[in-house]
Amino acid sequence: xxxxxxxxxxxxxxxxxxxxxxxxxxxxxxxxxxxxxxxxxxxxxxxxxxxxxxxxxxxxxxxxxxxxxxxxxxxxxxxxxxxxxxxxxxxxxxxxxxxxxxxxxxxxxxxxxxxxxxxxxxxxxxxxxxxxxxxxxxxxxxxxxxxxxxxxxxxxxxxxxxxxxxxxxxxxxxxxxxxxxxxxxxxxxxxxxxxxxxxxxxxxxxxxxxxxxxxxxxxxxxxxxxxxxxxxxxxxxxxxxxxxxxxxxxxxxxxxxxxxxxxxxxxxxxxxxxxxxxxxxxxxxxxxxxxxxxxxxxxxxxxxxxxxxxxxxxxxxxxxxxxxxxxxxxxxxxxxxxxxxxxxxxxxxxxxxxxxxxxxxxx
Amino acid sequence: xxxxxxxxxxxxxxxxxxxxxxxxxxxxxxxxxxxxxxxxxxxxxxxxxxxxxxxxxxxxxxxxxxxxxxxxxxxxxxxxxxxxxxxxxxxxxxxxxxxxxxxxxxxxxxxxxxxxxxxxxxxxxxxxxxxxxxxxxxxxxxxxxxxxxxxxxxxxxxxxxxxxxxxxxxxxxxxxxxxxxxxxxxxxxxxxxxxxxxxxxxxxxxxxxxxxxxxxxxxxxxxxxxxxxxxxxxxxxxxxxxxxxxxxxxxxxxxxxxxxxxxxxxxxxxxxxxxxxxxxxxxxxxxxxxxxxxxxxxxxxxxxxxxxxxxxxxxxxxxxxxxxxxxxxxxxxxxxxxxxxxxxxxxxxxxxxxxxxxxxxxx
Numbered sequence: 001x002x003x004x005x006x007x008x009x010x011x012x013x014x015x016x017x018x019x020x021x022x023x024x025x026x027x028x029x030x031x032x033x034x035x036x037x038x039x040x041x042x043x044x045x046x047x048x049x050x051x052x053x054x055x056x057x058x059x060x061x062x063x064x065x066x067x068x069x070x071x072x073x074x075x076x077x078x079x080x081x082x083x084x085x086x087x088x089x090x091x092x093x094x095x096x097x098x099x100x101x102x103x104x105x106x107x108x109x110x111x112x113x114x115x116x117x118x119x120x121x122x123x124x125x126x127x128x129x130x131x132x133x134x135x136x137x138x139x140x141x142x143x144x145x146x147x148x149x150x151x152x153x154x155x156x157x158x159x160x161x162x163x164x165x166x167x168x169x170x171x172x173x174x175x176x177x178x179x180x181x182x183x184x185x186x187x188x189x190x191x192x193x194x195x196x197x198x199x200x201x202x203x204x205x206x207x208x209x210x211x212x213x214x215x216x217x218x219x220x221x222x223x224x225x226x227x228x229x230x231x232x233x234x235x236x237x238x239x240x241x242x243x244x245x246x247x248x249x250x251x252x253x254x255x256x257x258x259x260x261x262x263x264x265x266x267x268x269x270x271x272x273x274x275x276x277x278x279x280x281x282x283x284x285x286x287x288x289x290x291x292x293x294x295x296x297x298x299x300x301x302x303x304x305x306x307x308x309x310x311x312x313x314x315x316x317x318x319x320x321x322x323x324x325x326x327x328x329x330x331x332x333x334x335x336x337x338x339x340x341x342x343x344x345x346x347x348x349x350x351x352x353x354x355x356x357x358x359x360x361x362x363x
Numbered sequence: 364x365x366x367x368x369x370x371x372x373x374x375x376x377x378x379x380x381x382x383x384x385x386x387x388x389x390x391x392x393x394x395x396x397x398x399x400x401x402x403x404x405x406x407x408x409x410x411x412x413x414x415x416x417x418x419x420x421x422x423x424x425x426x427x428x429x430x431x432x433x434x435x436x437x438x439x440x441x442x443x444x445x446x447x448x449x450x451x452x453x454x455x456x457x458x459x460x461x462x463x464x465x466x467x468x469x470x471x472x473x474x475x476x477x478x479x480x481x482x483x484x485x486x487x488x489x490x491x492x493x494x495x496x497x498x499x500x501x502x503x504x505x506x507x508x509x510x511x512x513x514x515x516x517x518x519x520x521x522x523x524x525x526x527x528x529x530x531x532x533x534x535x536x537x538x539x540x541x542x543x544x545x546x547x548x549x550x551x552x553x554x555x556x557x558x559x560x561x562x563x564x565x566x567x568x569x570x571x572x573x574x575x576x577x578x579x580x581x582x583x584x585x586x587x588x589x590x591x592x593x594x595x596x597x598x599x600x601x602x603x604x605x606x607x608x609x610x611x612x613x614x615x616x617x618x619x620x621x622x623x624x625x626x627x628x629x630x631x632x633x634x635x636x637x638x639x640x641x642x643x644x645x646x647x648x649x650x651x652x653x654x655x656x657x658x659x660x661x662x663x664x665x666x667x668x669x670x671x672x673x674x675x676x677x678x679x680x681x682x683x684x685x686x687x688x689x690x691x692x693x694x695x696x697x698x699x700x701x702x703x704x705x706x707x708x709x710x711x712x713x714x715x716x717x718x719x720x721x722x723x724x725x726x
């Protein structure tokens with residue numbers, strides 16, 4: 001079977017060039033006589049890979065000097081505990097955290113936070129099935145909150161923030177797992193940004209944490225040292241052995257992004273890919289998407305067949321055409337096309353062409 | 364440059380066959396049209412990889428049915444917190460943990476435990492620079508301890524347990540990061556075994572936890588859900604997205620071990636490799652090793668040049684011969700040859716031949 005177009009929500013498609021380079025370098029990285037997987041994390045080869053990877057991420061996102069880049073493990077779900085363990089200690093206990101609930105991932109983050117703090121849901125879109133982002137002027141924030149937490153893109157609902165909220169002097173923390181590096185952002189408006197790598201960056205197993213210096217050094221006493229950002233920062237992400245191969249692949253992806261022209265260029269392609277999908281969805285009654293235009297995710301496009309009895313036919317025929325992983329999350333049903341940075345325009349064109357044919361055949 | 368013999372303590376050498384297979388399968392895993400890195404962790408391809416990997420580990424170690432195999436993240440250093448967070452809740456708080464301190468890694472484990480429990484160092488070999496394992500009859504155990512913790516192989520000191528201690532009804536917990544799968548063990552004598560994969564198993568980023576069923580379900584309320592063994596077990600190691608590619612490589616390594624004849628066969632090779640090293644060290648006054656024969660590690664062989672002014676010459680000339688990563692840990696100095704399962708006999712023969720030549724030249 002030839003290579004397919006993979007619309008998986010994560011772990012997700014990687015750029016073809018990255019996969020090819022990884023295959024070529026697997027047995028002997030640049031004349032070292034070693035696979036990257038076999039390198040001591042403290043050896044000169046991996047030290048170089050790590051430094052380049054971090055520098056490239058800094059450059060791609062224009063990360064200011066007063067922020068640390070940490071490479072951790074456990075993904076965003078582990079960060080749901082790690083973030084409060086690191087941040088609520090800045091306030092008298094028990095501290096309050098403000099959350100904006102925009103869907104499945106926000107809800108999981110909120111649930112976990114109860115272990116470490118008082119929780120205030122400042123705004124929620126649950127009233128309409130998590131299909132929108134509540135406008136900033138409706139948020140009921142706590143004046144002295146430890147931080148305000150948002151999830152900038154809900155992978156399952158396909159809902160994405162189209163603005164960076166102003167929350168005054170309270171630190172703004174964002175889970176950007178599914179849209180980091182897909183659009184330009186002003187890092188300085190956030191105190192902490194975190195993201196599992198397995199959507200827009202690389203393979204599962206590495207978590208990116210971008211943290212402003214003043215957020216370090218107040219972890220709760222029960223925070224495991226390996227997850228205490230201060231410890232991780234002091235040890236240059238080597239307090240414990242880092243996930244060396246996933247970091248290497250993330251680094252290859254950063255280099256690929258730079259060759260594409262960086263985040264600004266990726267964003268233009270992402271806008272065009274999303275437009276192709278949504279324009280078609282809006283042009284037909286055969287498929288549906290319930291998210292208002294301003295909050296539609298550029299990364300995850302959920303859609304439903306009006307006649308849901310055709311769902312399994314849709315999946316089977318798409319599979320046959322090499323368009324895979326289109327089934328929606330079990331909590332919402334229907335279909336979902338995840339079109340992260342690594343999905344080329346040609347993949348989206350192939351999907352839309354298939355959807356049109358399918359509509360002609362069964363519509 | 365051709366492939367080298369890599370004596371790194373970890374991340375460490377992988378079997379050549381595994382590296383080659385990984386390179387061949389990188390762009391298109393068995394006709395799926397996908398790289399393993401791109402597979403949804405819930406898709407049928409990765410589900411198959413995960414199931415095979417766990418079944419192979421169970422078969423290699425003859426793991427009884429009343430034990431769960433968990434694949435986690437963060438390595439043994441994260442487990443230093445995760446183990447007490449999961450186990451001290453079985454006792455009234457504050458609970459006591461008994462530790463046997465045999466070196467660098469035991470010491471780190473003990474330090475972290477203070478966050479969650481009272482600590483009793485039941486025995487220690489610090490009096491002789493951590494060069495031996497204290498005999499069982501010298502241990503001062505606490506009758507009602509939450510558990511007894513040992514590190515069965517100290518990677519830095521090169522000290523390995525040559526016995527499984529009887530600790531009565533108190534659960535025995537072992538960090539086996541650097542000797543798991545290198546020798547036959549009776550799993551049923553342990554309540555919990557954990558190991559970072561990056562020494563004897565595969566690439567960094569996956570942690571193996573083998574846990575007896577009665578050890579589940581009592582995590583402290585502050586334990587992050589992603590590190591609560593009960594949650595991890597219930598979700599078949601998919602509570603958070605697992606490190607899919609490191610798991611796949613671990614699985615390839617397990618298949619390779621089975622082709623070699625399993626753990627019993629690996630153990631025979633490991634005994635022979637270690638004997639070659641230690642017999643030579645004992646035959647000369649040019650090099651030294653301070654560990655008594657019974658406690659010498661089969662996996663990590665630290666040694667010193669009697670004339671330490673030759674150290675940098677030794678490293679440089681070994682490097683030139685393709686014998687790399689021989690420098691000892693900074694805390695003890697000298698040299699260290701890590702000869703895990705993946706190091707072939709030919710590598711050890713090449714090292715000993717080089718050491719003899721070096722002795723002739725400078726001795």
